[in-house]
Amino acid sequence: MNENIKTEIENEIQSNNVVLYMKGTPVFPQCGFSAATVGVLNHLGVKFSSVNVLENDDVRQGIKDYANWPTIPQLYVKGEFVGGCDIIREMYESGELGDLLTTKGIEVSK
Amino acid sequence: MPMNASEIEILIKEAFPDAIIKIDDLRGDGDHYSCHVISKEFEGKSRVQQHQMVYGSLKGKMGNELHALALQTSTPE
Numbered sequence: 001m002n003e004n005i006k007t008e009i010e011n012e013i014q015s016n017n018v019v020l021y022m023k024g025t026p027v028f029p030q031c032g033f034s035a036a037t038v039g040v041l042n043h044l045g046v047k048f049s050s051v052n053v054l055e056n057d058d059v060r061q062g063i064k065d066y067a068n069w070p071t072i073p074q075l076y077v078k079g080e081f082v083g084g085c086d087i088i089r090e091m092y093e094s095g096e097l098g099d100l101l102t103t104k105g106i107e108v109s110k
Numbered sequence: 111m112p113m114n115a116s117e118i119e120i121l122i123k124e125a126f127p128d129a130i131i132k133i134d135d136l137r138g139d140g141d142h143y144s145c146h147v148i149s150k151e152f153e154g155k156s157r158v159q160q161h162q163m164v165y166g167s168l169k170g171k172m173g174n175e176l177h178a179l180a181l182q183t184s185t186p187e
Contacts, residue, residue, distance in 0.1 A: 069161075
């Protein structure tokens with residue numbers, strides 16, 4: 001993959017505790033899976049930053065190559081890929097997501 | 111280009127011969143599926159690794175021909 005994009009992704013996920021690569025924005029998601037994942041993060045009351053992959057085709061492809069993961073959204077916590085929509089939802093329902101965030105020292109309000 | 115459920119099942123079955131596979135066409139449009147794969151191959155793997163294995167078996171179709179596949183993986187009880 002393109003080295004510049006890789007560096008851009010690494011900077012993004014290492015300088016922010018929780019990053020969601022998504023289609024659209026948290027206020028205006030443009031895909032149901034992205035919307036569902038934003039919903040989970042909002043439910044947990046966790047602060048996150050987001051990257052709208054629809055604004056940049058290189059990032060859109062780059063993030064798939066980076067995580068070896070074929071779909072968007074993708075959630076990163078402290079620089080580590082945690083999962084896509086299905087995994088995030090499953091981890092939220094079982095309580096694992098809240099635990100993971102807390103273990104990593106990230107504030108969860110609910 | 112939609113895919114039908116049996117094509118998905120065949121690809122997964124090739125990669126995981128022991129798998130129990132349940133596929134639902136969520137909207138009846140051949141484009142939005144949910145899929146539960148149960149296989150011993152997943153033992154000792156993280157969820158991300160399990161899903162990557164299934165995506166791998168779909169040979170690049172996931173995210174292309176196959177737009178939406180809500181995936182769940184587990185090991186036999």
